[in-house]
Amino acid sequence: MTERRAAGADTGTGRDAIVRAARRAFTLRPYAEVTMRSIAADAGVSASLIVKRFGSKERLFHTVADFGPAADALFAAPLEEMGRHLVLTMVRMRREDQGDPLLRAVFSLGNVDERTLLRERFREQVTSRLAGQLRGGESELRAELIAGLLLGLGATLSLHRPGAGERATPEQLADLYAPAVQRLITGSED
Numbered sequence: 628m629t630e631r632r633a634a635g636a637d638t639g640t641g642r643d644a645i646v647r648a649a650r651r652a653f654t655l656r657p658y659a660e661v662t663m664r665s666i667a668a669d670a671g672v673s674a675s676l677i678v679k680r681f682g683s684k685e686r687l688f689h690t691v692a693d694f695g696p697a698a699d700a701l702f703a704a705p706l707e708e709m710g711r712h713l714v715l716t717m718v719r720m721r722r723e724d725q726g727d728p729l730l731r732a733v734f735s736l737g738n739v740d741e742r743t744l745l746r747e748r749f750r751e752q753v754t755s756r757l758a759g760q761l762r763g764g765e766s767e768l769r770a771e772l773i774a775g776l777l778l779g780l781g782a783t784l785s786l787h788r789p790g791a792g793e794r795a796t797p798e799q800l801a802d803l804y805a806p807a808v809q810r811l812i813t814g815s816e817d
Contacts, residue, residue, distance in 0.1 A: 697728035710809025727781040763814040
């Protein structure tokens with residue numbers, strides 16, 4: 628995780644803070660209700676900096692709707708180790724970024740078009756990409772179930788805040804949760 632942070636570290640531009648604030652805003656409110664000023668206030672930057680970095684609210688929304696960077700981090704492991712890696716990466720991303728990298732695909736309060744875009748991007752950038760990496764039969768079904776396990780983990784950690792999951796180390800969570808994920812990754816190859 629440190630490598631991910633170092634490689635994509637915010638170099639004082641406020642980009643990471645803006646993206647985190649925009650994710651929260653677009654998840655909690657429909658697109659039409661989100662303002663650049665409210666995102667700027669949450670991020671602790673000026674609205675003009677958001678315009679300078681992203682150009683428009685629409686371009687910022689499309690940045691938020693991009694699951695590619697999360698998928699890059701999640702799938703950066705060989706299949707034999709991917710279950711544990713997925714759980715560790717999810718938990719660490721949640722804690723470092725102060726938010727879940729995937730849940731916005733499910734819980735966004737935007738209009739139908741916004742929710743459809745998020746779900747299509749999630750399917751393309753997360754589920755279909757994972758299905759393409761899996762070996763053996765029923766790769767698409769297994770990929771959907773793995774995505775469901777990851778979303779379920781994120782929802783559980785959000786729902787039970789504060790709770791045992793929040794107090795557990797990423798390694799403890801991986802010890803308990805990763806075997807179920809890995810079973811779906813390897814399929815009948817166990």
